[in-house]
Amino acid sequence: MKVLFIKKTFIVEPLGIMSLSAALKKAGHKTDIVLTNEDVEHKVSQFKPDIICYSVMTGEQKEYLVINGKLKEKFRFISFFGGPHPTFFSGIINDGGVDVICIGEGDRAIVELADALDKHAPYALIPNLWVKISRDDKIEIIKNPMARFPDNLDGYPFPDRELIYKFTAYRDNPIKHFMVSRGCPYDCSYCFNKAYSDIQHKDSKRIRMRSVQNVIREIKDTVSKYPTKLVYFQDDIFLLDKNWLREFAEVYREEINLPYHCHVRANLVTEESIKLLKDSNCYSVHIAAESGDETIRNEVLNRNMTEKEIIKASDILRQYEIKFMIQNMIGLPTETIRDAIKTLELNIKCKPTYAWASIFQPYPGTRIAKFCEEKGLLNDISIDDIHDNFFDDTPFNLPDKHKFINLQRLFAIIVENPILYHTGLYNILIDQPLEKTDKLYKQAYHEFRNRKDNELYGLKLN
Numbered sequence: 410m411k412v413l414f415i416k417k418t419f420i421v422e423p424l425g426i427m428s429l430s431a432a433l434k435k436a437g438h439k440t441d442i443v444l445t446n447e448d449v450e451h452k453v454s455q456f457k458p459d460i461i462c463y464s465v466m467t468g469e470q471k472e473y474l475v476i477n478g479k480l481k482e483k484f485r486f487i488s489f490f491g492g493p494h495p496t497f498f499s500g501i502i503n504d505g506g507v508d509v510i511c512i513g514e515g516d517r518a519i520v521e522l523a524d525a526l527d528k529h530a531p532y533a534l535i536p537n538l539w540v541k542i543s544r545d546d547k548i549e550i551i552k553n554p555m556a557r558f559p560d561n562l563d564g565y566p567f568p569d570r571e572l573i574y575k576f577t578a579y580r581d582n583p584i585k586h587f588m589v590s591r592g593c594p595y596d597c598s599y600c601f602n603k604a605y606s607d608i609q610h611k612d613s614k615r616i617r618m619r620s621v622q623n624v625i626r627e628i629k630d631t632v633s634k635y636p637t638k639l640v641y642f643q644d645d646i647f648l649l650d651k652n653w654l655r656e657f658a659e660v661y662r663e664e665i666n667l668p669y670h671c672h673v674r675a676n677l678v679t680e681e682s683i684k685l686l687k688d689s690n691c692y693s694v695h696i697a698a699e700s701g702d703e704t705i706r707n708e709v710l711n712r713n714m715t716e717k718e719i720i721k722a723s724d725i726l727r728q729y730e731i732k733f734m735i736q737n738m739i740g741l742p743t744e745t746i747r748d749a750i751k752t753l754e755l756n757i758k759c760k761p762t763y764a765w766a767s768i769f770q771p772y773p774g775t776r777i778a779k780f781c782e783e784k785g786l787l788n789d790i791s792i793d794d795i796h797d798n799f800f801d802d803t804p805f806n807l808p809d810k811h812k813f814i815n816l817q818r819l820f821a822i823i824v825e826n827p828i829l830y831h832t833g834l835y836n837i838l839i840d841q842p843l844e845k846t847d848k849l850y851k852q853a854y855h856e857f858r859n860r861k862d863n864e865l866y867g868l869k870l871n
Contacts, residue, residue, distance in 0.1 A: 410522040413450060413458035414442040414572070415476060417469060422579065422586040424643060425492070426464050429519050429566035436520045436567045438527070442572050453484050459526055464492040465501075467772050468795050473653045475503055479504040479777060481494040487526065492517045496608075497774025498792060502539050502550055510539045513609060514563060514591075520725050546685050551618065558613035562591065563623040567630065574635060579695045583638035584670075584866060585631050589624045589657075592616040593645040597675070598711040598776040599699075599738070599769070600646070609702055621656045628665050637868050642671040647671035647694075648682050650766060658689035668867050670690035676714050676723035683729050690800035693732035693762065697720060702748040704739055709780065716755060723759035732762040734865055737820070740768045740813045746839075749816055753835075756824045763861040764824035767819050769794050815839040820851040822857055838839070 411435050415428050430440040453461070461480065463473045477488050491511035495501050502510045511518055518537040525532035526675035533540045536556035542549050559565075563661040574580035592615045593602040606615050628640060648654060661669075671686070672695040686694070696721050700706040707713055718734075726733045736758055739749040756764040771778045773792060781787050786805060807813055816839045823829045829838070862868070 410438045410460060410525045411456060411458045412438055412440045412462060412519070412523060412568070413453065413456055413462045414440065414462045415445065415473070416442060416465070416515075417445050417850065422573060423513075424568050424586060424588055425629065425669055426462075427572055428565065429462070429491075430517045430569035430572045431514055431566040432520050433523060434569060436524060436546055437522075437729070438523045440569070440572060445472070445476065450483065450695065453480055453486075456732065457857070458486055459770075460489050460519075460523060462489040462844060465490055465494040466789070467491060467494045467498065467519075467792070468622075468770070469503060470494050471793055474501075476505065476524070478504075478506045489519065489522070491519075491792060493688070493772070497601065497604060497772070499552075502541060508541050512537050512539065514558060516820055517559075519554065533864065555608065555610050555613075557610040558591075558617065560617060562617050562619040567627045570631060570635065581636055583636060583868060584641050584642045585635065585637045586643050587624065587628060587631075588619075588643050588647070589647075589680075590616060590644050594648075595713075596711055596776075598700075598780065599772070601772070601775060601778060603775040603776055618650060619651055620637045621653065621660050624657070625660055625664055628661075630669065637667060640665070640667050641866070642669065642756065643670040645672060646674045646677065648673050648677040651682065654685055658685040663691045665688050670694065670866060672696075674721070675719045675722040676712075678718075678725055679726075680725055683725050686732060687729040693734070693865050694726065695734050696761075697736040698752070698755055698759070699736065699738050700741060700744075701715065701737075701747070701751035701753070702744070705748060706729065706827070707740060709743060709777065710738075711776070719836045720758055723761065726808075727760065734763040734765050734861075734867055735759055735761040737764065737766040738769045739766055739817055739820070740785060740805060740807060740810075742769070742777065742786055742805075743772075746809045746812045746816070749813060753820065753830065755825060756820075757827045757830060761824070761866075762808065763865050764821045765858075766820035768813065768817050769805075770803065811841075811843045812839045814843060815841060815846055816864065818846075818854040822853065822860065825857075 416423060416426060433440050439458050443449050465473055487510045488506055490501055490507055495510040496512050499505055499510060518535055522532050531552045533542050534553060536553050538553050540551045540656045542551060594616055596603040668690050670693045673865060686764045699710055699712055738751050739752060767849055771781045771787060790804045819838055823835050
């Protein structure tokens with residue numbers, strides 16, 4: 410079978426798609442990818458795929474559905490929609506051009522689908538898939554349950570890097586991405602992990618880790634073939650298993666020793682864990698504060714984390730000279746502009762390398778989306794109002810909405826230059842009308858972000 414992935418352009422390597430491609434190739438199928446800024450119809454005409462796959466984040470669904478609809482008018486294929494949006498908004502199956510959606514992990518399901526099509530066998534009962542079939546001149550949707558997750562991640566093939574490294578810009582990017590685990594034990598209300606655990610098979614483990622040796626083999630294989638200056642671990646939290654971390658730190662230092670970046674959680678940061686990161690050549694980390702308001706952070710976002718823990722983690726990272734970015738959200742449900750300023754104040758205390766802020770989006774299936782619904786905040790908002798990025802706007806009709814948007818664009822600049830806060834000048838800057846600030850503040854944001862990305866990821870390393 411021939412399977413074509415259609416993907417919007419990206420910055421972070423799409424390890425999910427790459428893993429699906431690897432699983433398909435291991436089973437003897439052919440894969441390829443086309444980006445939406447290319448001639449998609451020409452690629453479909455040339456490759457003649459049996460299955461066309463879309464990995465969809467909420468906010469992207471409209472674009473992919475339009476592309477798929479146009480292709481359906483000219484070509485014959487099975488359309489396969491996976492990713493977070495179909496998982497938590499399964500109503501996408503009702504679109505006329507959608508044939509199959511995948512709920513949760515698709516590594517095995519997509520191979521079973523391709524195998525069945527290759528053998529002209531029935532495929533309506535494959536676990537994790539919802540399948541649209543025609544029966545007695547009626548459309549029926551078969552909703553299959555989720556299968557138990559495999560415990561052993563080492564059994565999966567390494568992500569198919571050739572799929573995307575045919576594009577020289579991605580192949581030559583000095584940052585290469587990896588994952589050592591799947592899942593997260595925490596129940597943050599805005600994250601899919603809690604909702605995902607609620608729908609997964611009851612016998613599935615919520616956290617699964619690859620062995621250190623398996624991870625090291627993948628990194629070695631990658632850096633031996635492609636230019637790499639920084640190894641980036643995409644895992645939600647890199648410090649979950651201290652025994653794994655101790656083994657990793659020793660082996661990575663001895664066998665790889667390239668600078669790397671990972672994500673950590675403030676309440677898991679200790680001197681021991683950060684020393685292990687530093688000794689194994691960790692260059693930088695992400696750490697999430699999300700909100701400086703205690704009530705919003707712990708009762709609305711369910712972070713279960715104190716301001717003291719966030720500040721202490723920041724102090725330890727600075728002590729060991731590991732660069733760090735703090736992740737924050739503003740425009741949160743029930744939040745006032747004064748609450749958002751508390752987040753600014755917390756970041757000024759923490760003194761990060763980069764204080765990153767996004768604007769909250771109420772993604773479907775999450776606990777916080779249900780909270781918003783109960784509070785009547787989603788009454789005039791449809792799924793298509795949610796943005797495909799969280800930098801430009803929010804679907805909420807917030808009081809002082811222009812202040813939130815301006816603050817998001819200037820957030821990192823104010824943290825880096827706290828005199829703007831201490832003199833109160835920030836108040837004047839964020840109170841300006843959007844028609845006056847839109848272009849200027851966007852440009853300032855993107856220029857500052859590019860500079861900070863270079864600093865945070867060590868792209869100036871020789």
